[in-house]
Structure formats: C-alpha cells, structure tokens
Amino acid sequence: MAERHAVLPCNGLDKPVGPLAREIALALVEACQGELICPVLYNNLPARYAKALELPLIVIDGCGTRCASKLATEHDLKARRKIQVTDALKEIGESAGEALTPDPERLALCRQLAERLLAAPAEESAVDAEAAFAEPVEYATATHDKFIFRIPTQGYLFNENHCWAHIAGSRARVGISDYMQQELGDLTFCELPQVGTEVEQFGEIGSVESVKAVSDIISPVSGRVVAVNTAVVEAPELINEDPYVKGWVAEVELRDLESDRALLLDGEAYLALVRQKAAEYRP
Amino acid sequence: MSDETFMGVPREKIPWFPTIDYSRCDFCMECDKFCPHRVYERREGDPKLVVANPTNCVVFCRACAKTCGPDALSFPNKPEIIELIKRLREEDSNG
Numbered sequence: 001m002a003e004r005h006a007v008l009p010c011n012g013l014d015k016p017v018g019p020l021a022r023e024i025a026l027a028l029v030e031a032c033q034g035e036l037i038c039p040v041l042y043n044n045l046p047a048r049y050a051k052a053l054e055l056p057l058i059v060i061d062g063c064g065t066r067c068a069s070k071l072a073t074e075h076d077l078k079a080r081r082k083i084q085v086t087d088a089l090k091e092i093g094e095s096a097g098e099a100l101t102p103d104p105e106r107l108a109l110c111r112q113l114a115e116r117l118l119a120a121p122a123e124e125s126a127v128d129a130e131a132a133f134a135e136p137v138e139y140a141t142a143t144h145d146k147f148i149f150r151i152p153t154q155g156y157l158f159n160e161n162h163c164w165a166h167i168a169g170s171r172a173r174v175g176i177s178d179y180m181q182q183e184l185g186d187l188t189f190c191e192l193p194q195v196g197t198e199v200e201q202f203g204e205i206g207s208v209e210s211v212k213a214v215s216d217i218i219s220p221v222s223g224r225v226v227a228v229n230t231a232v233v234e235a236p237e238l239i240n241e242d243p244y245v246k247g248w249v250a251e252v253e254l255r256d257l258e259s260d261r262a263l264l265l266d267g268e269a270y271l272a273l274v275r276q277k278a279a280e281y282r283p
Numbered sequence: 284m285s286d287e288t289f290m291g292v293p294r295e296k297i298p299w300f301p302t303i304d305y306s307r308c309d310f311c312m313e314c315d316k317f318c319p320h321r322v323y324e325r326r327e328g329d330p331k332l333v334v335a336n337p338t339n340c341v342v343f344c345r346a347c348a349k350t351c352g353p354d355a356l357s358f359p360n361k362p363e364i365i366e367l368i369k370r371l372r373e374e375d376s377n378g
Contacts, residue, residue: 200361216344
C-alpha cells in the first residue's frame with residue numbers, strides 16, 4: 001500500500017483536461033486511501049482541510065495556468081509530488097482531447113498517470129532543501145597565471161552572465177560565480193531583491209558593487225523569491241570568500257526549471273566557458 | 284571580436300545594447316565612466332557621446348541605465364531577446 005497523501009487537484013471543469021485531473025485525483029485517493037481536497041472549498045474555508053493537510057501533499061494541475069499549485073503556494077503548502085496533466089500527456093504522446101467527459105482510454109491513462117506519480121521519487125521539501133544547500137560542494141578549477149577560478153561540479157546551473165542557481169527540489173539558491181567575484185574584486189555592497197518578487201529567467205535579482213564596478217545579478221531561473229541572504233548585506237565579503245555557499249543572494253521557488261534549464265550551462269560547460277574567459281583575463 | 288558568442292549565438296546577431304535618447308541626454312558621461320566594457324565613446328563633434336561598440340555590451344546587463352539621471356538610456360525588451368536567442372539556437376541546431 002502506498003503512503004497516504006492529501007490530494008489537491010485543480011477544478012478545471014470547463015476544459016477537457018480538468019476532468020482528467022479529477023480522475024487522476026480520484027485514482028490517487030483510492031490507491032493510497034488518501035484525502036481529497038476540493039480547491040474551491042479549500043480556497044473559501046482552508047480550516048476544513050487542516051487535518052487532511054497533515055498528510056504529505058500531491059498537487060495536480062490540469063493546464064499551464066497551474067491554479068492548484070498557485071493555491072498551494074498562497075497557503076504556504078509544500079507539495080511532496082506534483083503533476084501537470086497537459087504536459088504529462090504530451091510526454092507520452094497523448095492529449096486531453098476535445099470532450100469534457102473522458103473516454104475509457106483516457107480514464108485508463110489517468111489511472112496509469114496516478115500509479116506513476118505515486119511510484120515516482122518524492123520532491124524534496126523545503127526542509128530537505130535547506131539540508132541540500134548545506135552539503136559540501138566539490139569544485140573543479142580553471143587556472144590562469146596566479147588566478148584560480150572554482151566551479152562546482154554538481155548541482156549548480158550557470159548562465160553566461162556568471163550567475164549560478166543551486167537546485168534542491170523545487171527551490172534554488174542564486175548567487176554569483178567565483179569568476180565574477182574575482183573580476184569585480186572586493187565587494188562593498190550587495191543589494192537584495194524583495195521577498196515575494198516574481199523574477200523572470202535572466203531578470204535582475206539584486207546587484208553587487210565593488211570598488212571597481214557595479215553589476216546586476218542576472219537570475220538563471222524563473223520563480224518567486226522566498227528568502228534572501230541578509231548576511232551578505234552586513235558582510236558583502238562573504239561573496240568574495242565563499243561565492244557558492246555562504247555567499248548566496250536569494251532563494252527562489254522554481255516556476256519552470258525544465259524550460260529554464262534549456263538556456264543554462266552545467267558545471268562542466270561553465271568550466272569550459274571560464275577556461276576560455278580566463279585565457280583573456282586581465283584583472 | 285567577431286568570433287564572440289553568447290549562449291551559443293554569435294554576439295552580433297543579438298541586438299542587445301543601449302540606445303541614447305539625445306533629446307534627453309545631457310552628456311554628463313556618467314554611463315561612459317561607469318561601463319567597464321567600452322560600449323560608449325566620447326566624441327569631439329556632435330553628439331559628444333555615442334554607442335560605439337554595441338557588441339561589447341553584456342547581454343541582459345543594463346546597469347549603466349541606473350547611472351543615467353535624465354533617463355536617456357533604453358534597452359530592448361528582455362523577453363523578446365530571449366525568444367530571439369532561443370530561435371537562433373534552434374536554427375543552429377537544426378542545420
């Protein structure tokens with residue numbers, strides 16, 4: 001028997017995918033003897049589901065508007081597992097069709113998707129993310145003359161603006177790379193974004209200032225800022241000393257990592273970029 | 284440098300650089316003093332400041348605009364540039 005979960009589907013009754021989200025929810029509740037949460041009632045009367053929400057949560061979004069996810073976020077709920085049905089169908093070469101009443105083939109697909117979802121490894125909760133962010137980091141290095149640039153080999157994604165995102169579950173911490181902090185020199189000031197700000201991929205998520213220059217921090221990922229590192233405002237030198245861990249700038253609840261990822265570099269690719277830049281490096 | 288790329292796309296194909304609104308610019312030169320990438324150049328004649336090296340501009344950076352009192356600097360729309368880069372990357376990978 002699968003672990004019991006609370007299941008929060010979208011409503012979506014006016015679109016063909018909505019009833020499929022409902023069917024997946026019903027299949028999940030049956031499979032794990034879980035608790036079903038009505039998004040409409042939850043929105044009006046969250047206390048009604050206080051007990052059910054002591055269980056780990058599965059969130060089911062029908063389409064890209066992600067109403068169920070947004071509702072969960074508004075109420076500060078953490079999803080253990082998630083599915084966006086339109087995308088999940090696309091992945092297996094299917095679609096929601098045109099009808100508001102699911103046909104038998106689609107009902108069978110819903111049961112399959114429900115089984116797969118329960119079998120999938122759980123996403124890390126925010127608490128797990130905290131632990132993941134604290135884990136020791138392994139580095140590769142690019143060297144040029146007396147300069148050594150460190151680049152984490154695992155768990156970090158980079159953009160070509162020399163900013164990183166450290167991914168843990170549904171969250172990422174964002175900061176600037178070792179290359180960028182050395183290029184800027186001793187930092188004198190760090191400006192943080194506001195908690196709650198929605199940031200786009202390649203949007204500004206703060207800035208850093210050194211004796212030499214001011215530079216925007218360009219976010220590698222899209223999402224909502226859920227925390228900021230006030231320690232770097234007090235002591236910007238933390239970014240110079242430990243750019244990838246203690247020198248993080250903001251923590252983001254990820255909106256669409258898979259889409260963001262297509263435009264980012266992993267550690268190895270970023271290492272190659274820094275090696276190329278280092279060859280031209282003039283501090 | 285003509286072989287510069289950004290996100291796999293030749294830099295000169297990405298139209299990201301500042302545009303000076305000369306009806307506002309008071310030639311205080313703060314942007315030129317600020318930018319370490321020599322995007323701007325001061326001239327003897329008129330106008331006294333030009334965007335001389337647009338491809339030196341760091342794609343997605345618009346930090347110089349914050350130094351501009353009269354708000355004379357503008358940049359392209361970021362989402363449109365991102366879409367353009369995506370398209371150019373796809374074209375490149377398709378042939």
